[in-house]
Amino acid sequence: MIRVFLPAHLRALASVEDEVALDVAAPVTQRAILDALERRYPVLRGTIRDHVTAKRRDFIRFFACEEDLSHEPADAPVPAAVTAGSEPFLIVGAIAGG
Amino acid sequence: MSGVRVLVGTRKGAFVLTSDGARRTWDIAGPFFGGWEIYHMKGSVVDPNRIYASQSSGWFGQLIQRSNDGGKTWEPVDNKFTYEGVPGTHMWYDGTPHPWEFKRVWHLEPSLTDPDTVYAGVEDAAMFKTTDGGKSWHELSGLRTHGTGSKWQPGAGGMCLHTIILDPNHPGRMFIAISAAGAFRSDDDGATWRPINRGLKSQYIPDPDAEVGHCVHRLAMHPSRPDVLFMQKHWDVMRTDNGGDSWQEVSGNLPTDFGFVIDVHAHEPETLYVIPIKSDSEHYPPDGKLRVYRSRSGGGEWEALTEGLPQRDCYVNVLRDAMAVDRLDSCGVYFGTTGGQVYASSNAGDSWTAIAQNLPAVVSVEVQTL
Numbered sequence: 001m002i003r004v005f006l007p008a009h010l011r012a013l014a015s016v017e018d019e020v021a022l023d024v025a026a027p028v029t030q031r032a033i034l035d036a037l038e039r040r041y042p043v044l045r046g047t048i049r050d051h052v053t054a055k056r057r058d059f060i061r062f063f064a065c066e067e068d069l070s071h072e073p074a075d076a077p078v079p080a081a082v083t084a085g086s087e088p089f090l091i092v093g094a095i096a097g098g
Numbered sequence: 099m100s101g102v103r104v105l106v107g108t109r110k111g112a113f114v115l116t117s118d119g120a121r122r123t124w125d126i127a128g129p130f131f132g133g134w135e136i137y138h139m140k141g142s143v144v145d146p147n148r149i150y151a152s153q154s155s156g157w158f159g160q161l162i163q164r165s166n167d168g169g170k171t172w173e174p175v176d177n178k179f180t181y182e183g184v185p186g187t188h189m190w191y192d193g194t195p196h197p198w199e200f201k202r203v204w205h206l207e208p209s210l211t212d213p214d215t216v217y218a219g220v221e222d223a224a225m226f227k228t229t230d231g232g233k234s235w236h237e238l239s240g241l242r243t244h245g246t247g248s249k250w251q252p253g254a255g256g257m258c259l260h261t262i263i264l265d266p267n268h269p270g271r272m273f274i275a276i277s278a279a280g281a282f283r284s285d286d287d288g289a290t291w292r293p294i295n296r297g298l299k300s301q302y303i304p305d306p307d308a309e310v311g312h313c314v315h316r317l318a319m320h321p322s323r324p325d326v327l328f329m330q331k332h333w334d335v336m337r338t339d340n341g342g343d344s345w346q347e348v349s350g351n352l353p354t355d356f357g358f359v360i361d362v363h364a365h366e367p368e369t370l371y372v373i374p375i376k377s378d379s380e381h382y383p384p385d386g387k388l389r390v391y392r393s394r395s396g397g398g399e400w401e402a403l404t405e406g407l408p409q410r411d412c413y414v415n416v417l418r419d420a421m422a423v424d425r426l427d428s429c430g431v432y433f434g435t436t437g438g439q440v441y442a443s444s445n446a447g448d449s450w451t452a453i454a455q456n457l458p459a460v461v462s463v464e465v466q467t468l
């Protein structure tokens with residue numbers, strides 16, 4: 001299972017209180033994780049990436065294993081620890097707004 | 099009619115203020131959607147318990163929320179606003195072409211006959227419509243593509259479609275306004291549009307009386323006289339008596355004719371309200387005095403309304419969608435400020451009371467007469 005941690009506002013939208021556990025088929029990539037997340041919680045469509053281009057929203061960041069994966073290709077494999085479920089895939093609202 | 103519900107959108111959430119017909123005591127519910135910008139909320143006149151809210155955030159984009167119980171509970175509905183076809187370009191601040199990009203919904207206008215039908219005015223300026231209660235939205239692309247779209251340019255607040263007025267007497271006729279393109283009219287339910295800016299003069303554009311390019315801040319109409327519209331432009335208060343075919347200035351004796359809001363008394367079609375703001379760079383009232391100005395003659399002659407409003411050291415702004423009126427026998431007038439106050443008058447503006455004092459900056463105010 002892939003563990004996904006959402007920012008507070010998106011947890012409220014999805015009506016979840018903690019991490020989300022998702023079944024994601026290999027190869028596990030950012031795109032595969034987000035596809036699975038949006039299938040489970042359709043209300044999140046458009047809040048993390050653009051509806052049409054599927055581009056990450058400007059003030060969203062993807063972290064895992066203490067690395068910033070935000071600029072990695074959407075189809076690149078995520079770290080093995082995320083695939084193994086020992087580390088969460090973090091979706092983070094960037095520091096912005098002063 | 100037994101009461102009033104005031105829908106207040108702020109920079110950090112939504113609030114619902116309720117009172118009985120006396121309008122002396124108020125309950126404040128909220129914040130709903132805390133931390134999100136609520137550009138606008140509006141209820142259906144057909145089903146007042148059906149309310150729509152535009153919820154947006156720089157982080158997470160746009161959501162549309164819907165309530166079926168008068169704002170007590172909410173559910174997110176569809177948030178996909180996709181321009182029809184290849185969006186093309188409009189003019190950027192520096193005069194170069196810039197691709198059309200959806201940013202947020204500024205205004206939601208429910209149909210006068212169907213609670214599931216709603217029009218949405220968005221940034222970058224375009225008009226969308228839902229007929230299924232917000233579950234899906236489609237663009238009325240005839241506006242954006244009608245011919246002058248490539249010349250439209252954003253104002254300081256973005257290129258937003260912020261005003262939608264549905265004509266209750268002529269089905270299919272509607273008026274909209276865009277900063278900084280101007281006012282437009284459709285007579286076929288949004289399929290085709292034409293600019294209605296003749297008579298506007300704007301010194302901040304190269305051709306002061308151009309067909310488009312005017313920074314219209316707000317339009318208002320009394321439902322009994324749909325051919326008469328009032329406009330608060332960037333500078334100038336304007337009036338048309340022929341559905342926008344031509345406009346004349348009615349700023350008269352206002353201390354400044356810059357401002358954002360304008361509205362019409364619920365029962366007196368010639369009684370108007372504006373809140374003069376010092377200038378386009380100083381977004382606060384002249385002399386530190388928050389004054390509503392009322393005209394009982396359809397413009398031209400204005401009187402300052404000050405009782406109950408701060409008359410010293412007041413430097414708030416009142417944004418374009420932040421004034422509304424109720425329809426009780428003694429017309430109530432309401433407005434919200436960027437300082438988080440919501441002021442109400444239950445006597446058509448003669449005196450005012452702060453019914454909320456410490457909200458986040460107020461973006462929009464709408465009133466439902468229940």
